[in-house]
Amino acid sequence: MMGFIWFWLVAVMIVGYVVLDGFDLGVGILHLFLPRTEGEKRSSLRSIGPVWDGNEVWLLAGGGTLYFAFPLLYASAFSGFYLPLMIVLWLLVLRGVTLELRNHIDVGVWLALLDGVFGLSSAMLAIFYGAALANVLRGVPLAADGYFFLPLWTNFQPGVHPGILDWYTVIGGLVALVALTLHGALWLTIKVSGELEKRACRIINPLLVILMLLTVASLIGTIAVRPASLNNYYHYPFTFVVPAGVLAALGGIWWFNQKQQPVRAFISSGLYLFFMLAGACWGVYPTLLPATTGGERDITLSRALSGPHTLSVGLAWWLFGMALAVGYVVFVYSRFNGKVDGDTAAH
């Protein structure tokens, strides 16, 4: 029971992170080409200025939750994905620092450099996150002691000894790249106005078409690489509502965007991310990290779970703390409600 609860609590943290940090990563990716004038760039960045580091907290809190609820998974996955995680850390450092620097520097040449680094690091983070999820779905070459180490790539084929990047995980990376770009564009349609808003609106439909194609490709790919992903769905057929939800959410983005209801379109995009992640989690449950080296080596819920007292105590403070945290998040977003352009109080 505890295993079931904590599995989904960790999943909630991941969804929270992807939905929230997802839009500011998306704004970062769009920063490469969407805003043209200095004023537009500033409004675009001001739309994420007060919230981006709060959004990153979901990653930290999620990582911490994973650490104490499933220590073996945390230890095995973090050391096994050593190289890509370190690259993610460097990208997070570069992205955070260039965003902050931009508030303090006023020389055009340096601004161009900062914009480039900020945009590229955002894009690479999105790709890495997508590839990371695909790695978990595909499985890793676990040894008997529950550990593994993956190189960045081998022959780009998912097999017993794949690399971080193979054709399947690259598709995962592209899905994340496009999905978060779209998520960011939808955020901008809520937060900015004028030419920039119009341009953000115009790229939504093309992105949506690409995302639809990639989503289908990734679903087919997942079934091809790991047919067992469907077992839970066949066992509980009502859970096919999750993939249906993915399609409905995509439709919702299109529909609400046509009707110029940007907030609802943005929420639909959040739901798309939610259903994709929930579908992935359900596809592996109750395994946490599948082994390519044989099912008996899978890291399963029961194998990775912390001690019972740790988990029951943890549940008490976790629910209390997250209720508080959601309160702050709602409060802050409500304070920064509305378009950013009228606001010149940037620090």
Add this chain to the structure above:
Amino acid sequence: MTPELIHRLHFAFTITFHYLFPQLTMGLALLIVVLKSIALRNGGEVWDQAARFWARIFGINFVFGVVTGIPMEFEFGTNWARFSQVSGGVIGQPLAMEGVFSFFLESAFLGLFLYGEKRISKRMHWMSAVMVWLGSWISGFFIIVTDAWMQHPVAYSRLPNGQFEVVSFWKLLLNPWGLLQYMHNMTGAVVTASFVMAAVGAFYLLDGKNKEYGRIFTRVGVIAGLASTILIIFPTGDLHGKYVAKNQPAAIAGMEGLFKTETGAGIVLIGQPNEETGEIDNPLVVNNVLSFLIYGTTKAEVTGLDRIPRDQWPSALPLLYYSYHIMAGLGTYFVALMIAAAFLLWRKKLYSSRWILWLLLISFPFPYIANTAGWMTAEIGRQPWLIYGLMRTSEGYSHVVSSGNGLFTLIGFMGLYALLGLLFTVLVYREISHGPTPQAKELRAAIAD
């Protein structure tokens, strides 16, 4: 180079660089609350302006703290997997609590504090400064709880699969080691912030620009500096030291360079520990003082390294000794400097005494060194244990990460952090050059537009 050494250097380097930022964040958060409180009570725009100036520096510092902090949580898993696997049930808890209880609070209200001054009332803005302060101090607490369990494991049992599990949540949080270390460490953060604030004030007074703010910063810095530099020695340092002596005799013997068990042990002020001969070279010793400091009597016996099996000696003995002596030596200097400055402040001569302003200006790096040396003392003193008495450091690193891969990312971090250090310096230099006055800010906005 062995993998163990690489992984130790990896963590040591990234945590040392990281902690340059939070120590200022935590101390400055408190001082900003002080500035905002005075501004709210007397309605003085100057104090609000002073708070806004420090908020800008705080904002820069905070971001550098965040981006260098994220790797720390990851490194438990990436570089110390076997340690994380067995200890996650215990120390994963405070680490997750830091995220849940502190970072959400801190980041939410920092956004409001930095970006929202015009959208909220004065009282609410003051409130958000208080929340940022609370958030940063709660964060410090959970990290100390984590470290304290590694230094002095309490409230745990061992499961059949070898993992540790919490048996009492409150005993874990209220680990006496952690409470003492917390008081000592937070006072250290206030020392850093006080010295930085006083140094910027002294710079403005010496430079002759922004003198009004120079006086405010020097005054607040010196008053907070006097209080914190005394508190860091007594009672926090004193209590913490006695607790270490009781629970980690090997650490205290290494810190003091005490090779032989002695009654009426003296304290070594200067000298180089010689592991080969088991003596201090070129010593300058004050008799009986060490016994008195630890046990309150000059006759007490203090355990030396000779009573400790060689395989339990702190593995970097001279570094431990020097770290401790640097911390203690600088701490003594801090009190002397702050007493002199506070005396001149009281006699109303501080702002015109250029010699002490110069000393205040050039002394701001020293608290950073002292805080770093203090942490090195704690962590090197714990060696060769990763969890004191329970797990050796050599048993905890990620065995799947080869030394080549470890070195690759260590070098990567070194390069990246060298760049960060440069950028930080440039940014803070610019803020200090622009100064706190509204004119400077408007001018800057005009240039930017």
